Amino acid sequence: MIEEHVIREILSSVDIMRLVGDYVQLKRVGRSIKGLCPFHAEKTPSFSVSPEKGVYYCFGCGVGGSALDFLMRIEGLSFLDALGRLAEQVGVTLKHVDGGRGLSRRHKRDVQLEIMREASDFFEREFGAEHGAEAREYARARGMSDEMVESFAIGYASGDWEGMPQYLRLRGQDLEEALVLGLVGKRDSGGYYGRFHRRLMFPVRDERGKVIAFSGRALEGGDTAKYINSPESELYTKGEHLFGLYQAKEHIRREKFAILVEGNLDVVMMHAYGFRQTVASLGTALTMEQGKLLSRFADRVVVLYDADAAGRKAAMRSLRVFLSYPMDARIVSLPQGEDPDSFIQIYGREAMASLLGDAEPLSMWCVKQKCESILAAPLELRKHSLGELGDVLKLFTDPLAQRHFLDESARILSMDPKRLAEALSMAYSTRVVARAKTQHLTTSKPSRDPIEWDLLRILLEHPSKLMEFVQEGWAELLENADASMLVKTVSALPQELDANAVMAELEEQRLRSLYNECICSELAVSDELLEDWYRGAVASLAEKWADKEIANVVTALSLSLEQSNDDETESLLERFNALQKFKREAAVDRRMNWKSLERGASTL
Numbered sequence: 001m002i003e004e005h006v007i008r009e010i011l012s013s014v015d016i017m018r019l020v021g022d023y024v025q026l027k028r029v030g031r032s033i034k035g036l037c038p039f040h041a042e043k044t045p046s047f048s049v050s051p052e053k054g055v056y057y058c059f060g061c062g063v064g065g066s067a068l069d070f071l072m073r074i075e076g077l078s079f080l081d082a083l084g085r086l087a088e089q090v091g092v093t094l095k096h097v098d099g100g101r102g103l104s105r106r107h108k109r110d111v112q113l114e115i116m117r118e119a120s121d122f123f124e125r126e127f128g129a130e131h132g133a134e135a136r137e138y139a140r141a142r143g144m145s146d147e148m149v150e151s152f153a154i155g156y157a158s159g160d161w162e163g164m165p166q167y168l169r170l171r172g173q174d175l176e177e178a179l180v181l182g183l184v185g186k187r188d189s190g191g192y193y194g195r196f197h198r199r200l201m202f203p204v205r206d207e208r209g210k211v212i213a214f215s216g217r218a219l220e221g222g223d224t225a226k227y228i229n230s231p232e233s234e235l236y237t238k239g240e241h242l243f244g245l246y247q248a249k250e251h252i253r254r255e256k257f258a259i260l261v262e263g264n265l266d267v268v269m270m271h272a273y274g275f276r277q278t279v280a281s282l283g284t285a286l287t288m289e290q291g292k293l294l295s296r297f298a299d300r301v302v303v304l305y306d307a308d309a310a311g312r313k314a315a316m317r318s319l320r321v322f323l324s325y326p327m328d329a330r331i332v333s334l335p336q337g338e339d340p341d342s343f344i345q346i347y348g349r350e351a352m353a354s355l356l357g358d359a360e361p362l363s364m365w366c367v368k369q370k371c372e373s374i375l376a377a378p379l380e381l382r383k384h385s386l387g388e389l390g391d392v393l394k395l396f397t398d399p400l401a402q403r404h405f406l407d408e409s410a411r412i413l414s415m416d417p418k419r420l421a422e423a424l425s426m427a428y429s430t431r432v433v434a435r436a437k438t439q440h441l442t443t444s445k446p447s448r449d450p451i452e453w454d455l456l457r458i459l460l461e462h463p464s465k466l467m468e469f470v471q472e473g474w475a476e477l478l479e480n481a482d483a484s485m486l487v488k489t490v491s492a493l494p495q496e497l498d499a500n501a502v503m504a505e506l507e508e509q510r511l512r513s514l515y516n517e518c519i520c521s522e523l524a525v526s527d528e529l530l531e532d533w534y535r536g537a538v539a540s541l542a543e544k545w546a547d548k549e550i551a552n553v554v555t556a557l558s559l560s561l562e563q564s565n566d567d568e569t570e571s572l573l574e575r576f577n578a579l580q581k582f583k584r585e586a587a588v589d590r591r592m593n594w595k596s597l598e599r600g601a602s603t604l
Contacts, residue, residue, distance in 0.1 A: 002083065002094055004504075007068075010083065011500045013090035014067040017051045023074055023253075032522045038074060039063050040299050041256050048520045053499035057520035064516040066500045076207040076249070076296040112181060112235050115173050116203075116211040119183050122167045123155025123201040123214075132156045135200055138219050142265060143345050148272045151247060153203050157196035157216055164194035182231040183214075196228065202264045204236065204282065205246040212236040215243065215264055215282065227264075227283055239287035242279040242294065243267055249297050251276040257300035259356070260286070260318075262311065266304075266340040273349045275356075278304075278340075285314050291321035300328040302359045307334035312369065319366050320395055330359035366392050367405050371412040390424035402426075449479065455537040456483050457518045458530065463495045465534055477541040486511050542586040550579045 017033065020026065024035040026049060037047035037058040046060035057064030063073065071082040087094050126132050127149070135156035139149060148154075157164075165175055165184050175192050178184045184192040199216035206212050213230035232238050244267040252258045259278040261267055270278035277298075281290055294301060303318060305311035315331055322329035332355045334343055344352045370389040377385045389409060396402040406426065410417040421428035456478075459466040469475065470491040478484040486506075493505055499519055506512045553576045560569045 002080075006092065006094065007083065008498075008501055010086050010090055010092050011054060011066055011068060012498060013092065014054065014086050015051070016054050016056065016067045016070070017049060019067050019086075019089075020049050020056060020070060030522060037061060037063070038253060050499075050520050053519050055499050055503075055516055055520060057516050059517070059521075062513060062517075064513065064520065066503070073296060076245075076293060081208065108177075109234060111174065112177055112233065113210050113212075115168065115178055115181060115183070116213075116235065118168060118171055118173055119164065119178075119181075119214070120153055120155065120203045120211045122164060123157060123203075124153055125155075126158050126163070127154065127156035127201075129158075131158055131160075134198075134219060138200060142269075142341070143272065144268055145272055148268050151271065152244075152268055153211075154268075155201040155203070157194065157199045157201050159198050161193040161197070164196075165192035181233050181235070199228065202243070202268075204230070204241060204243055206235075206241065207246060207249065209246045210235075212241070217264065229283060237289075238282070240289040240293070241282060242290055243282050244271070244279045245293070245297070247271065248277050248279050252279075252297045256298075257302060258294060258298035259302050259304055260294070261304050261340050262306055262314065263339070263341070269341045269344055270304075270352075273344050273352065275349075275352065286318040286321050288321055288324060291318075291325050291327075295325040295327050298327060300330070302356055303329065303331040303362060304334070304340050304356075305331075306339040307336050311339075315362070316366050316369065316392075319362055319392070322362060323395055323397075329362040331362045331365045332356060332359045333365075363396070363401075363405065364408070367409055368412065371409055374413060386423055390426065393424065393426065403428075451537050451540050452478060452480060452483065454523065455534070455541070456487065457521055457523050458534055458537075459487055460490065460515065460518050461523065462530075466491050469538070474538055474541070477538070477545050482510060482514055486514055490515070539586040543583055546579050546583040546586065550576065550583070553579065 017026065020035075024038050024047060026033050026035040027045070028034075029045070033049045033051065034045040035047050035049075036042055036045050037060055039058065040061040040063075042060050047056065047058045049056045055064065055066055056070055065073075068079070068082055068086060071077060071085060072079065075082070075085075077085070084094060127135050139154065144154070165178070168175060168178055168183070175184060179186055179192070182195055185195050186192055196214065196216045198219055200219060202215045202217070203211045204213040204215060213233075213236040215230070216228045218224045218226055218228075229238075230236055243264055248258070248267075248271075255277045257277065259270060259275055261270065261278055261280050263280055263283075267278050267280045270276075279294070281287075301322065303315050305315045318329070334340070334355070338346075340352075343355075367389070370385070370392050374382050374385040374389060393402055393405055393409065396405060406421060406424075406428070407417050409415075410420045413420065418428045459469055466487060470487060475484050475487050478487070489506065489511065490502060493502060497505070499515075503512045503515060506515060553572055557569065557572045557576065560572055
């Protein structure tokens, strides 16, 4: 682990404006610095950076945090990798304090990464060597340009069994580590041999461009496996990486969407024709981990799988993944028998662009596929197909979405929706949908009292006001529970802590997000009017609180009079008079000019 004070030193030294400016075009708007959010599509800038606080926040999608959070999200890096990147920028040396275990693991990873880099260099040299002619011919025959070969560092594993171990040994690399990484095998009689033979080699890179695995494609058919991939290691876990993401990530951000294909060659050819936001799932069905990785870079994904039974099955299975992450997933249906590689070489870029433009929602496509299977099946076999449709519909956990696709299924199948629901063992109640609609309305972003929220920002901006507010007991006047909790929590922290340190101390994510949002907001109250505004705002909340309390007392007093409870009536009358006095005093404290300031200036 890294000591906390080192993390704070790094964050306090980072120029967040410069860091974010490498990815976002920032402009000063009033006292704020804004730009288009890199994490969601928008036309009006809602992304704000506070260089004084060292934080950022997007008022559109709610994403925010420190320079470290930004780098982790924008580059898809781990905490340690992002921290290491920032440490290099500001000249801070990271020291682990975990008894050396962290250093040991990091050293081993560095050794393995160096071996993989050397292996990639070896395969590239073999591709360009005289005996690599058949690989170069194969690449040209498949339509790969020299630019794409270089961009993806495509190499060649020749038929020489000794080439790889000799190359690594000459460079002082540990062949036992190479064995773990799947680059070499070990003979029973002793010695090592190269594991890949007569294959076109595709390096698999992590998001930073480090080679972590290889995928080798056979140059000829027959009994030879079409692809051989590196085994899992400390560098590479199957199902957690995307081929081509390193080359595609900047294009994904620029184009605002990603294209997902099945094969490595599909990725290379799509890039060659200008679709450089294309990635592949490395020969596996899309996993939750890959979906999570993709969601860091894309809000929208177009699935472009092969037009065969396996491709359709893989696309169907991807629905569960895409429903788990906030991405707009769409799908392109290629002509039967085609894959992205063959289609784009036959029909060209314009035809592919047209197909991508006509991509349909993956959810509706999956439902239609299952309905078509039901209609195509003999009557006696439809029960099984109906069950498969039910499995798809049950993936939609939102009752409104589930009802929509159930109704669409019934329309396609020419069935009564209630009868279809009964056949699928699903509920079909108008009450469920009505309740879901009500919950949707009530769970949308809650309305905010502008006075309360502007006051909250003043308190967080001015520690002396915050301490006074809490010590006087005014925190109980805040109707929003999170706002009340936040001011109490922050007031208990040392005043010298900066914004990033405060967020680190806030245990609950919703409080961190609220704090981040507040300190990135521009407050429309000048310093000259701050004292008046503060006193008036507190008095206004006090009046509002008193009105509610008085209403409660009046209700209780009416009941007490009906029951002739003299003692309770007397107590309630005293409470009523005290509240009336409190309200009058609060009204006096709202200075004459405060009414002109009471305008709900919040930008939240």
